[in-house]
Amino acid sequence: MTAIIGVDAFDVRFPTSLSLDGSDAMNKDGDYSAAYVVIRTDDPDLSGFGFTFTIGRGNDICVLAAKQRGLPLVGMAVEDVVTDLGGVYRHLKSDSQLRWLGPEKGVEHLAMAAVMNAVWDLAARVAGKPLWRLLTDMTSEELADVADLSYLSDVLTRDEAVALLKELEPTRADRVAELAETGYPCYTTSAGWLGYSDEKLRRLCQEAVEAGYKHVKLKVGASLDDDIRRLRIAREVIGADASLMIDANQVWDVPQAIEWVRALAEFEPLWIEEPTSPDDILGHAAIRKAVTPIGVATGEHGMNRVLFKQMFQAEAIDFCQLDSARLASVNEILAVYLMAKKFGVPVCPHAGGVGLCELVQHLSIFDYVAVSGSLEGRVTEYVDHLHEHFVDPCVVKNGAYMLPARPGYSAQMYDATLATFSFPDGDYWARATDS
Amino acid sequence: MTAIIGVDAFDVRFPTSLSLDGSDAMNKDGDYSAAYVVIRTDDPDLSGFGFTFTIGRGNDICVLAAKQRGLPLVGMAVEDVVTDLGGVYRHLKSDSQLRWLGPEKGVEHLAMAAVMNAVWDLAARVAGKPLWRLLTDMTSEELADVADLSYLSDVLTRDEAVALLKELEPTRADRVAELAETGYPCYTTSAGWLGYSDEKLRRLCQEAVEAGYKHVKLKVGASLDDDIRRLRIAREVIGADASLMIDANQVWDVPQAIEWVRALAEFEPLWIEEPTSPDDILGHAAIRKAVTPIGVATGEHGMNRVLFKQMFQAEAIDFCQLDSARLASVNEILAVYLMAKKFGVPVCPHAGGVGLCELVQHLSIFDYVAVSGSLEGRVTEYVDHLHEHFVDPCVVKNGAYMLPARPGYSAQMYDATLATFSFPDGDYWARATDS
Numbered sequence: 001m002t003a004i005i006g007v008d009a010f011d012v013r014f015p016t017s018l019s020l021d022g023s024d025a026m027n028k029d030g031d032y033s034a035a036y037v038v039i040r041t042d043d044p045d046l047s048g049f050g051f052t053f054t055i056g057r058g059n060d061i062c063v064l065a066a067k068q069r070g071l072p073l074v075g076m077a078v079e080d081v082v083t084d085l086g087g088v089y090r091h092l093k094s095d096s097q098l099r100w101l102g103p104e105k106g107v108e109h110l111a112m113a114a115v116m117n118a119v120w121d122l123a124a125r126v127a128g129k130p131l132w133r134l135l136t137d138m139t140s141e142e143l144a145d146v147a148d149l150s151y152l153s154d155v156l157t158r159d160e161a162v163a164l165l166k167e168l169e170p171t172r173a174d175r176v177a178e179l180a181e182t183g184y185p186c187y188t189t190s191a192g193w194l195g196y197s198d199e200k201l202r203r204l205c206q207e208a209v210e211a212g213y214k215h216v217k218l219k220v221g222a223s224l225d226d227d228i229r230r231l232r233i234a235r236e237v238i239g240a241d242a243s244l245m246i247d248a249n250q251v252w253d254v255p256q257a258i259e260w261v262r263a264l265a266e267f268e269p270l271w272i273e274e275p276t277s278p279d280d281i282l283g284h285a286a287i288r289k290a291v292t293p294i295g296v297a298t299g300e301h302g303m304n305r306v307l308f309k310q311m312f313q314a315e316a317i318d319f320c321q322l323d324s325a326r327l328a329s330v331n332e333i334l335a336v337y338l339m340a341k342k343f344g345v346p347v348c349p350h351a352g353g354v355g356l357c358e359l360v361q362h363l364s365i366f367d368y369v370a371v372s373g374s375l376e377g378r379v380t381e382y383v384d385h386l387h388e389h390f391v392d393p394c395v396v397k398n399g400a401y402m403l404p405a406r407p408g409y410s411a412q413m414y415d416a417t418l419a420t421f422s423f424p425d426g427d428y429w430a431r432a433t434d435s
Numbered sequence: 436m437t438a439i440i441g442v443d444a445f446d447v448r449f450p451t452s453l454s455l456d457g458s459d460a461m462n463k464d465g466d467y468s469a470a471y472v473v474i475r476t477d478d479p480d481l482s483g484f485g486f487t488f489t490i491g492r493g494n495d496i497c498v499l500a501a502k503q504r505g506l507p508l509v510g511m512a513v514e515d516v517v518t519d520l521g522g523v524y525r526h527l528k529s530d531s532q533l534r535w536l537g538p539e540k541g542v543e544h545l546a547m548a549a550v551m552n553a554v555w556d557l558a559a560r561v562a563g564k565p566l567w568r569l570l571t572d573m574t575s576e577e578l579a580d581v582a583d584l585s586y587l588s589d590v591l592t593r594d595e596a597v598a599l600l601k602e603l604e605p606t607r608a609d610r611v612a613e614l615a616e617t618g619y620p621c622y623t624t625s626a627g628w629l630g631y632s633d634e635k636l637r638r639l640c641q642e643a644v645e646a647g648y649k650h651v652k653l654k655v656g657a658s659l660d661d662d663i664r665r666l667r668i669a670r671e672v673i674g675a676d677a678s679l680m681i682d683a684n685q686v687w688d689v690p691q692a693i694e695w696v697r698a699l700a701e702f703e704p705l706w707i708e709e710p711t712s713p714d715d716i717l718g719h720a721a722i723r724k725a726v727t728p729i730g731v732a733t734g735e736h737g738m739n740r741v742l743f744k745q746m747f748q749a750e751a752i753d754f755c756q757l758d759s760a761r762l763a764s765v766n767e768i769l770a771v772y773l774m775a776k777k778f779g780v781p782v783c784p785h786a787g788g789v790g791l792c793e794l795v796q797h798l799s800i801f802d803y804v805a806v807s808g809s810l811e812g813r814v815t816e817y818v819d820h821l822h823e824h825f826v827d828p829c830v831v832k833n834g835a836y837m838l839p840a841r842p843g844y845s846a847q848m849y850d851a852t853l854a855t856f857s858f859p860d861g862d863y864w865a866r867a868t869d870s
């Protein structure tokens with residue numbers, strides 16, 4: 001028997017605010033950060049790695065919450081954990097005292113994501129498979145068992161979930177073979193951060209086109225004049241056939257969103273992302289109705305599966321941008337994928353930040369192989385930041401994520417990264433505080 | 436000038452799990468707790484006290500978050516703070532890095548509530564008035580200025596808010612005089628905790644009737660047979676004319692809620708409280724439609740004003756049970772009261788826990804005097820626990836909250852309480868850990 005002997009959590013922060021990487025109308029100066037979890041076992045060669053993503057201050061709060069959330073794992077047998085990933089998830093989330101602090105939202109849910117991401121990484125390592133393969137090797141029944149379907153039975157029962165998965169089970173291998181050739185299509189946000197100059201924007205759009213991207217996303221919402229000028233530049237560079245997406249990062253009220261997006265309609269954006277509060281299901285539905293044919297996309301702050309259920313029920317979104325470190329890991333994400341399939345909404349996961357690209361590539365691959373069976377309207381975010389800190393970084397070629405091959409969920413950071421960017425005592429921050 | 440010289444936060448926990456006070460179908464063993472905030476000034480006789488409420492584990496996480504959230508207050512002049520309560524609120528909530536951890540939900544929002552509750556307490560103390568009086572002495576314009584109307588303009592503009600408030604401004608004094616006589620009506624949950632025996636339930640219902648209560652609430656949702664037996668006892672004791680409310684604390688999915696509530700319809704409950712996930716706006720709307728004429732009530736876990744906006748838009752609830760320590764204090768609560776007025780939904784605040792009764796009495800009084808002008812369908816929760824720890828405890832007579840008279844928000848705890856119940860080093864917990 002291999003036993004879990006500890007669940008550690010680390011506060012890792014990168015000084016991205018210095019270069020305005022990641023700047024948008026809501027988040028002007030984020031330091032991309034991870035509340036990074038390591039599940040240690042008594043086998044020195046076996047650990048599980050996971051994290052949630054934040055943008056700086058408060059990352060320590062997620063670390064504290066993750067330590068508490070992970071405590072029940074200590075002393076459990078690895079074999080018991082990896083053979084009952086639904087049971088472990090339900091056990092961790094059953095703490096009613098911690099539940100009060102959400103429920104299933106905010107810091108506690110981010111912490112749950114960090115811990116369960118590490119559990120899934122551990123399971124994939126034990127299986128000797130990349131996470132996407134672990135998932136695509138599970139039967140439809142096994143997948144339905146690990147999915148968190150609670151509070152969802154008005155739109156999706158377990159039987160329906162199994163039936164949805166059964167449809168594609170016989171042909172999974174074909175799609176794995178296909179993706180092994182082509183990779184999973186992605187788009188880049190690296191070009192369009194709000195803090196970048198027009199010259200930098202033009203150059204980065206040009207580079208994106210040359211790198212094979214067919215979609216480019218720009219941040220909007222701080223100034224309408226600036227938005228018009230920047231969108232004109234981008235459309236000029238990428239041409240009429242490529243897709244241009246815009247992202248307001250929640251800065252508008254509903255009426256203002258409608259007005260502003262209509263004023264940008266001439267640039268034919270594929271979608272407007274996060275036009276308003278991420279909690280406003282009915283608001284997104286109203287915006288969608290008013291700005292059609294421009295699509296509405298949201299989800300990176302979508303707090304849990306109950307929110308997504310309603311986004312689907314209310315026909316509020318054209319693109320579902322679930323977040324791999326905000327939803328409570330694969331268990332909850334599976335439920336969202338299944339609902340998205342039922343309602344016919346493509347899932348285009350949020351990524352970027354630190355490590356999110358490493359995670360979402362597994363999810364998108366799994367989705368195509370086992371759930372949606374379609375690439376239509378689907379494109380996964382990619383941002384070219386901070387991959388060098390990961391032992392198994394994502395690989396993007398010709399605008400597509402290549403299939404990860406190494407065991408795990410690609411979540412492990414280098415020890416040197418921890419030594420340098422741990423906050424506040426890592427080398428970088430100790431120096432920054434000194435000077 | 437008086438300056439704020441520190442914002443402290445304390446982890447205070449009461450061992451309520453020992454007596455099963457507060458037990459329900461979701462929360463079997465809560466230790467009622469407060470993340471308790473003290474704003475210190477350089478005037479030794481002037482501090483502000485506030486808190487958020489939790490049920491035990493994780494209270495330390497809220498304490499940490501409250502300390503961080505309160506930091507920008509340090510060094511500010513008290514005069515500047517209390518004369519710009521809208522500006523202070525917006526300043527505290529403008530931290531985009533902390534916003535990422537919600538936004539406006541979960542631990543970070545609970546912490547915002549704790550800090551801003553203390554700010555409002557401070558403001559009322561400076562004014563030498565109980566909070567309800569501070570609010571009812573503000574003009575309609577001043578109230579609209581402090582209300583957080585962001586993300587709400589699709590249902591309520593500032594002009595509409597002012598107009599709603601103006602209606603009742605001339606007659607506020609009449610209603611203050613009326614409440615000074617009668618108090619604000621409340622109901623008791625103390626009778627119906629799930630962990631109590633039938634005998635204790637019968638006795639407590641009898642005592643509630645004798646104490647003048649016209650409403651009694653029971654917890655349901657663990658076992659239908661038990662619920663039927665307990666509701667029969669309660670209805671027998673309180674009679675056909677008194678109101679019986681039932682509370683499921685979120686244990687059901689939507690279809691199950693409908694089935695279960697219909698099975699209890701013979702006892703004619705006034706409302707079913709928290710039938711499902713607090714996030715499920717459309718689910719509550721579906722349940723409401725299916726169980727009419729039984730009302731649907733929810734809100735104690737209602738995370739923010741955007742959720743309540745949608746509850747009103749979707750006609751999902753008959754009773755709005757906002758929580759004084761989960762919403763971000765008076766600023767956000769004001770917005771919910773104003774929307775409730777517009778949509779004609781009575782607000783019956785959640786209370787109980789520790790200190791929530793002390794807070795909500797001020798809010799209910801303010802609502803009647805300045806916003807709703809009506810007591811119809813309105814009754815505020817009251818639970819007879821832990822009031823002895825407060826310097827200015829609420830006073831309930833004949834089933835009604837008497838008007839608080841002392842300056843502040845009634846949120847201050849005794850020093851002896853902190854010394855005894857601070858976790859883990861207070862006398863009680865140090866002893867409990869030793870033995």
